[in-house]
Amino acid sequence: MSAYGHQMEREYSAQSLSGNGGSDGDSHYMMETGFYMTSVAATIFIGAIVTVGVLMITLLITLTVMLQSCQSRNAGVIENEKLSYDYNTCKSLGLHAELNNLEASQFPTICKVLAVQYIEEGQYARDLNSTVVVVENHFKTVNPPDDGLDVVLMDIDDIFSSNPQYDNLLLQGYDQYGCSNCIGDAKHLKLQSVLRIFTKLHARGWPLILLSRKPERRRNTTINHLLSAGYRDWSLLIMRSEEELHVDNYEYFARRRIALQKEGFRIAGIISSRYDALTGPNCGKLVFKLPNPIYCIFEDRNVNMDTAI
Structure with missing residues (x-):
């Protein structure tokens, strides 16, 4: 076949393919x-x-x-x-501060912030109530003997304040950390809790001896505050003599416990929020530690004993 024939055949084949594809009707x-x-x-x-x-x-x-x-x-x-x-670090520091009477200035700022939160968030109230329940449950199971010589010692110094100037000092400490009402709230809770213990133990016939770090010359003022707070019919109120004003708190309380036992009293329990009243010799059968978030956190440890709460 000639070259012209081959070209015609190729053109015919291409046209045939194009025509067959278009007959389907689909693109x-x-x-x-x-x-x-x-x-x-x-x-x-x-x-x-x-x-x-x-x-x-x-x-x-x-x-x-x-x-x-x-x-x-x-x-x-x-x-x-x-x-x-x-929190755990500050709790450990607080324990050692109470045991060793450390200054508030030795606490880091975060501990003061956490102390405020401890009160504001209600944990202090829950811990305080739990301790009160422990005390009540124990004394429900035992009765005082008829001779009246089994006594319970109660620390009253941090229940209320008789010094507005000192209260203002503490309020200023709390204001720095955003809690202007913490002092009042904490003290009111403790007042109500300790009064609750006092009332129930008194109703069960326990002789109650009140302990104070204040000097003897403030006895009348202290009694008036106790009466106004609802305390009645305690057996004895122990206050510092003039000779004891410069004695360390630990030694002062130890001396007074020894003196009570020499007089024939048996100490069935001690209730306090501070270790100086709960440690040392002759502490009796049991000690009950109330929670105390403000001790050594905002208090000025150099305040004169005559005016401190």
């Missing part, structure tokens, strides 16, 4: 690779790509949110661990 796409796709298939393919893209974006957003949530939780855990560490 089509021809890829350079020879792959054909109908319009419906192309639509489905494009929709699938869009759907996968949306799913990928959604997954990415979800993972981002989860990561941020985990970071927030981890930050919260770290913060809680730090607060727990600070």
Whole structure:
């Protein structure tokens, strides 16, 4: 066949293919690779790509949110661990401060902040109530003997204040840490709790001896405050003699306990929020420590004993 014949054959074949494809009545796409796709298939393919893209974006957003949530939780855990560490550290410092009569200036600021939170968030009230329940439950199980020589000693110095100037000093300490009512709230709670113990033990027939760090010359003022606070019919009120004004609190209380026992009294229990009244020789059968968040936190340990609460 001639070259002209071959060219005619190729043109005829191309026309035949084009005519056969158009007779189907459907549009089509021809890829350079020879792959054909109908319009419906192309639509489905494009929709699938869009759907996968949306799913990928959604997954990415979800993972981002989860990561941020985990970071927030981890930050919260770290913060809680730090607060727990600070609380335990301050609790240990407070214990040693009470035992060794440390100055308030030796406490870090975070401890003063936590002391305020301890009162404001209600934990002090819960701890105080729990201690009162322990005292009440114990004395429900025992009765005082008829000879009246089994006595309970109660520390009254941190129940109320007889010095407005000193109260103002403490209020200023609390104001620095955002708790202007903490002093009043804490003292009112302690007053009510100790009075509750006093009333119930008195009703059960226990002789109650009240202890004070104040000097003897303030006896009348102290009695008036006790009466105004609701205290009645105590057996004895012990206050410092002139010779004892410069004696350490621990020694002062130890001397008085020894003197009571020499007189024939048996100490069935001691109730106080301060360790100087609860430690040392001749403490009797049991001691009950009331919680005391303000001791050595805001108090000025250099305040004169004649005016301190």
